[in-house]
Amino acid sequence: MTLPPPHPGPRLVVITCGAQGATALTARHHITVPAPRTYVVDTIGAGDAFQSSLLDALLTPDGTVRIPATPTELEPALRRCVTAGAITCTHAGARPPTHEEIRSAQAADDVIQARQAHPLAQEATTRTRG
Structure with a gap:
């Protein structure tokens, strides 16, 4: 009986850490990106x-x-991925951001505000992007 060759493993592993950002690992590299400061209304859909x-x-x-x-x-x-997740948290319900919303948030390099004033909004992290 001949066994198949061993699988080389995943080429990319990404770990999301909520308000702490995300980490990506390849065979040669490891990078961590902090989450932008965000006023959170609802986290539903952030991972999506x-x-x-x-x-x-x-x-x-x-x-x-x-x-x-x-x-x-x-x-x-x-960085774009963590920004997309953060923007999704700025309103109730799971509505992912558009490409333009992501570009705008990254260009501002500031706190991602709630899309509308919401009594449940609270700052999820005090990290700043560096």
């Missing part, structure tokens, strides 16, 4: 927004998956 942003970052126009090869390529993708 994070994961859909990650898929968007990894899929090429022809539908193949491209894993970022360097920390310089991986860091902006991971």
Whole structure:
């Protein structure tokens, strides 16, 4: 009986840590990105927004998956993912952000405010992006 060759393992592992951000690991690199300061109304859908942003970052126009090869390529993708999750937390219900909302939040490099004044909004983290 011949055994199949061993699987080389995952090429990318991403760990989400809520208000603490996220970590990505490849065979050669390890990068952690802090979450932006966010006023949280509801966390429903934050993980979905994070994961859909990650898929968007990894899929090429022809539908193949491209894993970022360097920390310089991986860091902006991971930062976009944590921003997408944070924006989703700024209102009640699971409505993921648009590309424009993500770009705008990243350009502002400031606290992500609740989309509308909400009595349940509270700051989830006091980290600033560096």
